[in-house]
Amino acid sequence: MHSWTDTLRFAFQPVVNLRTGAVAALETLARPETGDILAEARRDPELDGRLAVLAFRAAARQETLLPLHLNVFAATLADLGGLTPLRDAVRGAGRMPWEVTLDIVPPYTHVPHRALLEAVAALREQGFRISADGIGDGDVPLRLLTDLSPGLVKLDASLLARPAAVRAMRTLCEELGALVAVEGVETELQYAGALAAGAQLAQGELFAPPARIPTVDVYVPSLTPGALTAPRSGPSVREFVRPAAVLPLSASAERVRALLTGSPDVSGVLLVDPSGRPVRSVHRSRFLLSMSTRYGHALYADRPAYKLGDTPRTVGVDATAWEVLDVVAVGGRDRTSDDVAVVDEQGRCAGVVRLADLVRALAESRVEEAAGLNPLTRLPGSDAIVGEVDRRISEGRAFALSWLDIDHFKQVNDGAGFAAGDELIRAVGGALQRAAGQARVGHIGGDDFLVLADEEALGPLVTAVLDAPWTAGGRPVTLSVATVVCAPGSVGDHHQAAARLAPLKKAAKALRGGSWVLGRAGLPGHEVRRGMPGPAPAGAGFSAAEPGR
Numbered sequence: 152m153h154s155w156t157d158t159l160r161f162a163f164q165p166v167v168n169l170r171t172g173a174v175a176a177l178e179t180l181a182r183p184e185t186g187d188i189l190a191e192a193r194r195d196p197e198l199d200g201r202l203a204v205l206a207f208r209a210a211a212r213q214e215t216l217l218p219l220h221l222n223v224f225a226a227t228l229a230d231l232g233g234l235t236p237l238r239d240a241v242r243g244a245g246r247m248p249w250e251v252t253l254d255i256v257p258p259y260t261h262v263p264h265r266a267l268l269e270a271v272a273a274l275r276e277q278g279f280r281i282s283a284d285g286i287g288d289g290d291v292p293l294r295l296l297t298d299l300s301p302g303l304v305k306l307d308a309s310l311l312a313r314p315a316a317v318r319a320m321r322t323l324c325e326e327l328g329a330l331v332a333v334e335g336v337e338t339e340l341q342y343a344g345a346l347a348a349g350a351q352l353a354q355g356e357l358f359a360p361p362a363r364i365p366t367v368d369v370y371v372p373s374l375t376p377g378a379l380t381a382p383r384s385g386p387s388v389r390e391f392v393r394p395a396a397v398l399p400l401s402a403s404a405e406r407v408r409a410l411l412t413g414s415p416d417v418s419g420v421l422l423v424d425p426s427g428r429p430v431r432s433v434h435r436s437r438f439l440l441s442m443s444t445r446y447g448h449a450l451y452a453d454r455p456a457y458k459l460g461d462t463p464r465t466v467g468v469d470a471t472a473w474e475v476l477d478v479v480a481v482g483g484r485d486r487t488s489d490d491v492a493v494v495d496e497q498g499r500c501a502g503v504v505r506l507a508d509l510v511r512a513l514a515e516s517r518v519e520e521a522a523g524l525n526p527l528t529r530l531p532g533s534d535a536i537v538g539e540v541d542r543r544i545s546e547g548r549a550f551a552l553s554w555l556d557i558d559h560f561k562q563v564n565d566g567a568g569f570a571a572g573d574e575l576i577r578a579v580g581g582a583l584q585r586a587a588g589q590a591r592v593g594h595i596g597g598d599d600f601l602v603l604a605d606e607e608a609l610g611p612l613v614t615a616v617l618d619a620p621w622t623a624g625g626r627p628v629t630l631s632v633a634t635v636v637c638a639p640g641s642v643g644d645h646h647q648a649a650a651r652l653a654p655l656k657k658a659a660k661a662l663r664g665g666s667w668v669l670g671r672a673g674l675p676g677h678e679v680r681r682g683m684p685g686p687a688p689a690g691a692g693f694s695a696a697e698p699g700r
Contacts, residue, residue, distance in 0.1 A: 166178060206222070330390075342372055392504060396419065558628060654670075
């Protein structure tokens with residue numbers, strides 16, 4: 152008598168890292184040849200649990216080292232309270248639970264939320280990773296999504312047509328410490344949309360269709376300049392994580408050698424304790440060199456591999472790319488090519504990052520940043536500032552945008568010469584930059600500067616710049632500052648912020664001496680914080696030197 156499992160096959164689809172272009176994981180998909188076993192599984196939690204086990208075993212038979220994604224309905228977890236058979240199957244195959252991500256699939260309607268959250272907590276305790284699947288095309292309540300606190304959120308590609316919704320999900324994921332993936336990417340336009348939305352992972356027919364044999368040969372379109380914009384603090388290490396080759400600490404050197412020689416793309420092996428915490432790091436070249444010496448194999452083959460390993464270099468999942476470089480910089484030069492292990496909050500291995508991936512991405516970001524710098528002050532131009540303004544607006548954050556310029560700058564050039572004028576601009580830009588702290592300073596051309604900061608940080612910054620006794624050619628010169636404070640929802644984009652700032656700039660220029668005018672978007676009037684009524688006297692100059700020089 153035939154069983155339903157006789158007509159069930161599985162296919163594998165790569166999950167692609169958009170930063171590195173490498174395959175980050177494989178999703179195992181059920182492909183029944185007859186009937187609709189998935190519809191039955193949606194109604195039958197026991198059947199769905201068995202499908203998850205079969206999907207894992209199908210992947211395990213492929214002997215892939217890649218992390219795995221398995222689908223399971225939300226109702227299944229709430230009903231079963233966990234997946235004990237799956238945990239046993241994972242252990243029996245010699246894999247670790249943290250190498251398996253459970254994609255929780257809609258529907259969520261009528262699913263007891265408390266039971267679901269308790270089941271997810273139990274799975275996390277066992278080491279499984281959690282992903283929320285079908286977001287944007289499913290019925291997951293936003294409150295439940297935050298309570299689940301998944302490590303990965305998978306967005307349906309249809310959501311890319313609604314950029315505001317994607318940006319909102321990206322902001323939420325940043326708060327949750329989750330990565331963003333886009334499913335169903337079929338065109339290069341959708342790929343560009345996923346990049347622009349800040350997604351770190353993606354899967355779909357564009358990269359590789361589901362196939363019976365797992366593949367790491369995927370198509371990734373060439374990145375266009377500016378497609379990836381790194382935040383000022385540096386991109387998150389999460390965006391560069393590759394799957395780690397992991398073996399237990401007790402593994403023999405021969406077992407490590409077999410893994411390395413059979414997997415030419417593996418650059419190293421992490422030896423982990425029973426909880427999945429890296430204990431030793433085995434570098435491919437150094438290890439194979441030791442094994443290939445005249446008596447190397449005889450000496451080491453049956454011995455524990457950790458004797459040929461090093462203390463692993465590790466960073467947390469919340470580290471930035473720059474922090475990884477700091478870790479790499481510590482120690483001998485012979486280890487600069489070592490993979491850096493990325494560990495979660497429990498110290499368990501979440502993957503590795505390669506120095507080459509980081510250097511390439513950071514170099515690209517620096518080239519793009521340098522291209523936008525003003526050649527006179529080496530400060531970023533308006534694009535960097537307005538881009539940050541729009542990001543704060545989309546995140547619902549308050550901010551203060553300030554404009555600053557030099558009063559009667561034309562007289563500086565006419566009276567002291569353009570070289571003195573250039574030196575003055577450089578000096579003011581330098582003073583702004585030194586006083587900025589966490590604020591962003593931009594030079595938008597001529598003697599005009601923009602400053603983006605939190606309102607409470609403005610006082611010391613403006614005071615430091617306005618109180619400096621600037622002089623040139625024996626004559627004093629003053630500065631004018633105008634600030635608009637934008638509360639969440641008070642402006643829709645940087646254009647509106649600039650429009651609110653324009654009349655404040657005019658008001659500041661109408662005052663005498665160093666001036667500062669502050670207004671609030673959406674509220675009438677403004678506050679004069681510095682300056683006296685009446686225009687500053689014409690003909691002031693500047694000595695092209697900072698005060699005290």
